[in-house]
Amino acid sequence: MNDGDGHGSPPLRLDGITKQYDGGGGTVTALDDVDFTVERGEVTAIMGPSGSGKSTMLNMLGLLDDPTTGSVELLGERVAALSARERTDVRRKRVGFVFQDFHLIPTLSAVENVRLPTRFLDADYTDRAVDLLGRVGLADRLRHTPDELSGGQKQRVAIARSLINEPDVLLADEPTGNLDRDTGEAVLGEIQTIADAGVGVVAVTHDSLVGEYADRTVELVDGVLDG
Amino acid sequence: MADERASDQSVESSLATRLARRFPAGSLAVRNLSRQRLRAGLAMLGIVIGVFAVITLGMLGTALQTAALAELGGLGNQVIISPDDGEENLGPREVQAIRQAAAGGGTVIPLNSGGASVSGPNGQSFAQLYGTTQPAALFGVDNVPDTLRQGVAVGDELAAGLGARVGSAVEIEGNRYRVLAIIDSEGTFSPIRPGSAVVLPPDEFVADDYAQVVVQADSADDARAIADGVRERLNTRQERVSVLSLTSVLSRITEFFALLNGFLLAVAGISLVVAGVSIFNVMLMTVSERRGEIGVLRAVGVHRDEVLRTLLVESTLLGVVGGALGAILGTAVVVGVALGTRLPLSAVLVPTNGLVVLGAFGFGMLIALGGGLYPAYRAAWEPPVESLRG
Numbered sequence: 001m002n003d004g005d006g007h008g009s010p011p012l013r014l015d016g017i018t019k020q021y022d023g024g025g026g027t028v029t030a031l032d033d034v035d036f037t038v039e040r041g042e043v044t045a046i047m048g049p050s051g052s053g054k055s056t057m058l059n060m061l062g063l064l065d066d067p068t069t070g071s072v073e074l075l076g077e078r079v080a081a082l083s084a085r086e087r088t089d090v091r092r093k094r095v096g097f098v099f100q101d102f103h104l105i106p107t108l109s110a111v112e113n114v115r116l117p118t119r120f121l122d123a124d125y126t127d128r129a130v131d132l133l134g135r136v137g138l139a140d141r142l143r144h145t146p147d148e149l150s151g152g153q154k155q156r157v158a159i160a161r162s163l164i165n166e167p168d169v170l171l172a173d174e175p176t177g178n179l180d181r182d183t184g185e186a187v188l189g190e191i192q193t194i195a196d197a198g199v200g201v202v203a204v205t206h207d208s209l210v211g212e213y214a215d216r217t218v219e220l221v222d223g224v225l226d227g
Numbered sequence: 228m229a230d231e232r233a234s235d236q237s238v239e240s241s242l243a244t245r246l247a248r249r250f251p252a253g254s255l256a257v258r259n260l261s262r263q264r265l266r267a268g269l270a271m272l273g274i275v276i277g278v279f280a281v282i283t284l285g286m287l288g289t290a291l292q293t294a295a296l297a298e299l300g301g302l303g304n305q306v307i308i309s310p311d312d313g314e315e316n317l318g319p320r321e322v323q324a325i326r327q328a329a330a331g332g333g334t335v336i337p338l339n340s341g342g343a344s345v346s347g348p349n350g351q352s353f354a355q356l357y358g359t360t361q362p363a364a365l366f367g368v369d370n371v372p373d374t375l376r377q378g379v380a381v382g383d384e385l386a387a388g389l390g391a392r393v394g395s396a397v398e399i400e401g402n403r404y405r406v407l408a409i410i411d412s413e414g415t416f417s418p419i420r421p422g423s424a425v426v427l428p429p430d431e432f433v434a435d436d437y438a439q440v441v442v443q444a445d446s447a448d449d450a451r452a453i454a455d456g457v458r459e460r461l462n463t464r465q466e467r468v469s470v471l472s473l474t475s476v477l478s479r480i481t482e483f484f485a486l487l488n489g490f491l492l493a494v495a496g497i498s499l500v501v502a503g504v505s506i507f508n509v510m511l512m513t514v515s516e517r518r519g520e521i522g523v524l525r526a527v528g529v530h531r532d533e534v535l536r537t538l539l540v541e542s543t544l545l546g547v548v549g550g551a552l553g554a555i556l557g558t559a560v561v562v563g564v565a566l567g568t569r570l571p572l573s574a575v576l577v578p579t580n581g582l583v584v585l586g587a588f589g590f591g592m593l594i595a596l597g598g599g600l601y602p603a604y605r606a607a608w609e610p611p612v613e614s615l616r617g
Binding site: 059062064065084085088089090091092093095097099103105106107108112116117119120124126161162165 | 524
């Protein structure tokens with residue numbers, strides 16, 4: 001989708017990332033010297049038990065959190081130097097997020113939820129939002145609000161929203177977490193299609209089903225990446 | 228197929244969609260407010276009550292002040308010069324001195340006066356007689372002609388007793404006069420009480436001297452200066468005239484009203500500040516409930532200032548709608564009071580009251596904006612990782 005961008009550099013790379021928190025019982029190491037590269041057109045599943053640091057890693061990839069040591073590179077450039085505003089712009093332009101519990105805005109219709117990331121831009125993304133909802137099979141649910149949609153439909157709205165900005169990277173947190181097996185497979189099929197179009201997809205999960213659809217699976221245990 | 232739907236949809240709600248696209252923060256804010264109608268309504272009610280209180284108290288205060296000054300205004304601008312005890316009348320020398328003192332600051336009206344029995348179509352009564360060439364300047368009412376020639380103006384109370392109207396005849400000491408005008412004494416407040424008086428041409432009086440001289444000054448300051456000037460010119464060597472000017476009393480009354488109005492507005496203003504605290508509280512609840520949503524907005528690339536703007540529009544909208552409702556209600560109640568009591572509507576509809584309405588509305592809006600400031604800032608500046616966790 002964005003093949004020409006970044007001079008062939010991987011869209012996102014984590015280089016020796018360590019993240020430590022000051023917890024009640026001393027320092028907790030959530031990520032320990034993690035190296036990881038997101039490749040275009042590839043679905044990577046990050047598996048691991050709860051508390052293994054999966055969400056922290058996804059936050060690093062999404063430029064939502066800063067590492068204690070190590071660097072995050074976007075298209076070959078370190079993001080540590082970016083201001084808060086520039087990071088927000090990067091997220092708006094390059095990154096798509098699919099959250100575990102969908103996180104749709106309850107007062108907005110499906111179309112409005114999908115174009116939410118572009119809401120404050122001058123250009124009108126309504127047509128693209130409608131198109132994306134059609135692609136995830138929700139052409140007849142455009143004006144429905146989240147409470148009128150099933151879990152699988154909400155997740156597909158969330159996926160359509162993550163694609164509104166034609167991202168280089170799609171980050172999904174437990175994309176099948178709240179879905180039954182059939183719906184989960186349908187959603188993973190969508191994600192596979194997105195990767196086929198050249199987007200680097202990273203999904204953190206403890207659902208083995210996601211692993212079946214992934215091109216690459218890595219294990220995260222106690223903050224250490226294995227695979 | 229999807230395209231068809233899209234065009235259907237945009238035709239269907241084109242105005243709403245266009246507005247939402249034009250004002251993204253505004254449209255989000257309206258949706259958010261509609262989510263918790265009762266809570267938003269109650270927060271708004273505070274502003275309605277606050278603005279209502281400021282407007283009713285402020286407007287009524289102004290109206291009372293305007294009405295009172297309209298009644299007392301003549302008093303404040305009048306200087307009445309009469310002979311001091313022991314002196315007979317005011318002669319041409321005194322009138323000349325008064326004219327000099329009043330030059331440029333007011334109109335000098337020498338008055339003959341006396342008393343006589345007056346009979347009209349329906350009756351007879353003893354009345355105060357005034358003689359002047361400038362009845363309009365003194366009695367300040369439109370329907371009194373500037374000069375009286377072979378006719379008189381009759382005070383309204385006296386006219387009612389005599390059954391006299393404009394055009395009818397009255398008889399004073401054997402002479403018949405046509406009634407040229409009826410003096411409306413309503414709203415005038417002056418030591419010269421025209422209601423039960425007859426105003427004649429001065430030629431009808433035997434004496435050439437004047438019983439008193441009234442100076443109708445252009446302003447209260449002029450009245451004060453003229454009174455001082457007259458005292459200086461006529462009373463330096465001995466007390467020849469007594470000078471009556473109630474300007475200082477009037478300015479005391481004005482000061483009192485200003486103090487009263489200020490106090491009432493301050494009390495009403497406090498209720499608006501309380502309303503601001505309730506908006507602050509509501510916005511704090513709102514942003515803590517929507518923490519996750521705000522985190523999503525920030526994560527998908529909505530800037531801090533855009534989130535801030537949306538939340539501020541939300542709280543300001545409470546002030547705008549509440550302020551408008553309060554302004555309409557307050558104005559309606561004050562107009563209702565004016566229509567239902569003796570308070571004249573013209574005293575309500577003065578420019579100052581326009582400022583009261585605008586000021587109260589603007590203050591309400593600012594209070595609402597201020598109430599939303601900290602909650603909006605806190606929500607927009609929280610790191611998205613934190614908000615998403617909540």
